[in-house]
Amino acid sequence: MRITLERSNLLKSLNHVHRVVERRNTIPILSNVLLRSDGASLEMKATDLDLEITEATPAQVEQAGATTVPAHLLYDIVRKLPDGSEVRLATNAEGTAMTVASGRSKFSLQCLPQSDFPDLTAGSFSHSFRLKATDLKMLIDRTQFAISTEETRYYLNGIFVHTVENKGELKLRAVATDGHRLARADIEAPAGSEGMPGIIIPRKTVSELQKLLDTPDVVVTAEVSDAKIRLTIGSIVMTSKLIDGTFPDYQRVIPAGNDKELRVDCQSFAQAVDRVSTISSERGRAVKLALTDGQMTLTVNNPDSGSAMEELPVGYENDPLEIGFNAKYLLDITAQLTGNEAVFMLADPGSPTLVRDLAADDALYVLMPMRV
Template sequence: MRVTLERSHLLKSLTHVHRVVERRNTIPILSNVLIRTRDGGLQLKATDLDLEALEAVPAMVERPGATTVPAHMFYDIVRKLPDGAQVSLETSGDGGTLAIQSGRSRFSLQMLPESDFPDITVGELSHRFDIKARDLRRLIDKTQFAISNEEIRYYLNGIFLHTVDTPNGRRFRAVATDGHRLARADVPAPAGSEGMPGIIVPRKTVGEIQRLLDEPDADVVVELSEAKIRIATGDVVLTSKLIDGTFPDYGRVIPQGNDKELKVDRAEFAEAVDRVSTISSERGRAVKLTLADGKMTLTVVNPDSGSATEELVVDYEDDPLDIGFNARYLLDITGQLTTETAVFRLADPGSPTLVQDADDGETLYVLMPMRV
């Protein structure tokens, strides 16, 4: 194999595919990226056996072929080459090394044979639809922070994607929860998504999809079944296994009867929470909100270091209420809100609270209180 291509093209593709490769692997071939000529260009592929990234790169092919080399080392080499450089890739006659040449720089990487590289068997993908990158990015951005890290309830380690019928029509919905907070976001359901199975997309796959969606107007092709999902945009194709589990009935934890409404300036509230939580310990990050007569008092008490309070003027006309929340969770949620006013719908100190933007009915957050 001998090919020549632009450093910028190669780096962009390696940036996408090398992230799939785990830095520690017991199977040597999984540390490598597959490089092969195809359709007059170059194709790069990497996998961890659960997620596979494939990208086509424009290149001048002088001699076709294929091989695999260590992904992270190859990426680091290309990253450190100067902007605008031309990169030449050539395999040795004995099949042992790949020569990388750019200007006066020369590198030689050990290869493993292409035949050893695994391929994720996709099988039949039952549903296919197109969606704008901005819509898919919105679903991920609004819910990703609530994905659980808990290994026991593995079915919470991703985003639940499904379609639902609402009074506003059919919606494509994303939900994530870690048991302490829940995030739900909707966009109009794309044609072809009706009847799709509810799927749980793993955290790592969610992150890789998110990084690909940098052009809001780009078209994204989604193909899926109950076991796998494939995302294609531009020259990149991601294929991933899905989490084999049942996502809980999240509708049961979304409060319906919360009749105490609090409206507060989102930025002021977030800044106040951040300030008073400086006192809190890592173990107990509770901040108490005391609501009464159009005023909110935020209080944090840390027996080891001291206390902090701050008052805010708010729109609250219901019965006085003391309720506690994890400060970091409050900041995570307010960080997702986009309007000037945040709306909290509360019931009592022991019940879940609903949080939304003042004028956004497509996104909501549920937050469990803490004892304070």
């Protein structure tokens, strides 16, 4: 293989694919990125056996071929080369080494044969649909903070995506929960998504996908089966296994009878929570909200370091109520709200609270209270 390409193009594509590669691998080939040159492009592929990302970038191909080299090492080399430079990649006759040359710099990397590189065979997909990158990014941004990190309940370690009938319209819905909070977001269901199986997209896939959806006007093609999802974003193709498990019936935890309405200015509320929680301990991040007519008092007590209190004018016209929440969870939710005002629907100090965004009725959040 002998090719020449722009450093900026090579770096951009390597940046997308090398993140999939784990730093520590017991299987040497999984530390490598597959490079395959053909026609007028270089195709790169990386995998961890659960997630695979492929991207093609323009290149001048003198001699077609394929090999695999250490992914993080190649990325670091290209990253440190000067801006605007050209990079020449060439393998030796035996295919055991690849030269990376640019200007006066020259590196030689050990290769492993491309025949050893695993292929995440996709199989056939039952449903295929197209949606705007902005819509998909919105679904992810509004829900991914609530994904559980508890490995024992593995079926909560991702975002549950499915279609659902809502007010006579078919919606594509994303839901995530860790048992303490729940986030739900809807978009209009794209054509072709009708009847698709409910799927759980793993946390790592969600995280990588979020980074790839940085071009707003791109249309993403999604292909779904019971076991895998394939997403095509421009020249990038991401294939991922899905979590094999049953997502719990989340509708049961969304409260319907909460009748105490609290309206707060999002920014003022978030800043107040952030200030008083400075005093809280890492282990118990509880903040107490004491509500009376038109006013909220936020308090935090930490036996080791002291206490904090702040008052805030709010829209509240019900019986006085004291309820505690995890400060981090409150800040996570308010960070997703797009409007100036948030609505909390409360019941009592021990029941889940519903949070709505006044500017976006296609998202809702549920937060479990803490004892304070």
